[in-house]
Amino acid sequence: MSVEVRVPTILRPLTGGEKVVTANGETLAAVVADLDGTYPGISDRLLDDSGLRRFVNIYVNDEDVRFLAGLQTLVADQDAITILPAVAGG
Amino acid sequence: MRIYPLDQDRNFKTTGPPRPLKTGQIYDQGVLRIRADLVAAMVAQARSDHPDESCGVIAGPSGSHRPERFIPMLNAARSPTFYEFDSEDLLALYRQLDNNDEVPVVIYHSHTATEAYPSQTDIALAGEPEAHYVLISTRETGTEDGPFELRSFRIVDGVVSEEPVQIDGAVE
Numbered sequence: 001m002s003v004e005v006r007v008p009t010i011l012r013p014l015t016g017g018e019k020v021v022t023a024n025g026e027t028l029a030a031v032v033a034d035l036d037g038t039y040p041g042i043s044d045r046l047l048d049d050s051g052l053r054r055f056v057n058i059y060v061n062d063e064d065v066r067f068l069a070g071l072q073t074l075v076a077d078q079d080a081i082t083i084l085p086a087v088a089g090g
Numbered sequence: 091m092r093i094y095p096l097d098q099d100r101n102f103k104t105t106g107p108p109r110p111l112k113t114g115q116i117y118d119q120g121v122l123r124i125r126a127d128l129v130a131a132m133v134a135q136a137r138s139d140h141p142d143e144s145c146g147v148i149a150g151p152s153g154s155h156r157p158e159r160f161i162p163m164l165n166a167a168r169s170p171t172f173y174e175f176d177s178e179d180l181l182a183l184y185r186q187l188d189n190n191d192e193v194p195v196v197i198y199h200s201h202t203a204t205e206a207y208p209s210q211t212d213i214a215l216a217g218e219p220e221a222h223y224v225l226i227s228t229r230e231t232g233t234e235d236g237p238f239e240l241r242s243f244r245i246v247d248g249v250v251s252e253e254p255v256q257i258d259g260a261v262e
Contacts, residue, residue, distance in 0.1 A: 009193075010217050055215050057177050064177045084184055085217025087145070087197060088167075088174035090209040 001026050003075050005035065006082040014039045023081075028058065029071040031081065046083065047071075055086040122222045122242040124148075124157050124196070126259035131160050133238045133261070136200035136226040139165065140233045143173040143200050144226075149187055150195035155222070157195040165199075172211070173199045196242075198224035205229070206239045208250050216245035222253070 005023050007015050015021050016039075023038070025031035036043035046056050051071055058065045059082040065073045075081065128148055136144045145165050148157035161183065166176040175183070187193060197218060201209070206225035208216070216223060227239040244251045 008217065010219055055217075057180060059181050062181060064181070066177070082181060082184075084180055086174055086177075086215065087147075087163075087180060087194075087217065088172070088211075088215050089199060090172050090211030 001075060001077050003031060003077070003079045003081055005031070006080070008084055010085055011042060011045055011083065014042050014045070026074060027071065028060065028065055028073045028075060028081070031075060032071070055088055057084045057086055058082070059084070121254045121256055122157075122196070122224070123155075123256045123258065126257050126261045128157055128160055128196075129240065129257055130261045131162075132198050132224065132226055133240065135162050136228050136238075137231070137233050137235075139200065140228045141170045141202045142168055143170060143202060145173040145175065145197075145199040147183065147194040148196035148198070149190070149192040152191050152193045155195055157222075159192065170202050194218055194221050196224050197221045198226065200226045200228055202228050202232075206241045208243055208245060213245055213248055213250055219244075219246045224255075 001024050002022055003024070005021050007019055007021060012019065021035070021039070023031045023034045025034050032043050032046055046053060046058070052058065052065070060068060060073055060075055061079055062082075065071070132146070135146065138144070143165055144162075146160070146162040149159040149161055150156040151158070163175050163179060163183070165173045166179075167174045204227065206227040208223060208225065212223070212225075221244075223243045223245050225241055225243070230237065230239070240255065242253050242255045244253060
């Protein structure tokens with residue numbers, strides 16, 4: 001299961017500047033774990049103890065995973081995953 | 091910096107004399123240089139959305155630091171103390187920017203009861219190290235016309251740096 005992951009500017013220092021990387025896994029959680037193996041530290045930027053960080057958005061094929069199965073969302077070969085930090089503040 | 095009209099000729103205090111823009115010019119770093127019509131559009135939206143916070147992006151060519159395309163966004167939080175782009179809108183926005191080879195040069199939002207300075211939440215959530223974060227305060231005038239407060243900041247790794255705003259043209 002090879003998927004394409006679009007990485008936002010703020011996380012590109014962790015991917016050697018790469019905007020699009022590939023990863024493997026059958027669920028989003030597995031993809032994030034695989035990414036963290038290749039780019040250590042990325043998981044901590046996406047997840048906290050309760051799961052996906054509140055102000056991080058992850059989309060699988062243009063669907064916000066919060067409206068799918070969250071980290072348990074199944075991914076298929078060639079799926080496109082996009083990570084975007086929320087644009088938010090007080 | 092605070093920008094207030096100096097007199098009835100609608101002159102605005104800026105950091106230096108406006109210079110004409112050249113097409114394709116790369117803006118200097120360390121200053122936000124922005125057209126007066128874009129400033130007017132942000133202020134008008136902030137007044138229109140008051141007392142809720144208003145928000146949006148001004149896109150520009152990747153690497154240019156030149157704000158060009160005004161993209162008002164809905165505040166999904168519809169709150170006087172918080173703003174957040176809707177997650178579907180956010181994805182559509184970034185898809186469009188990528189396709190146009192644009193970046194969010196300016197990310198703006200309003201404060202409706204406090205000064206135009208990043209809050210702790212703004213600082214904690216700032217996710218675009220290359221963006222110029224513009225804050226507008228409507229605390230003095232609410233929905234009415236009048237003097238406005240608009241300031242620009244870079245926010246990187248929790249560190250806020252204010253930068254001068256140079257407005258090209260007169261804000262109508």
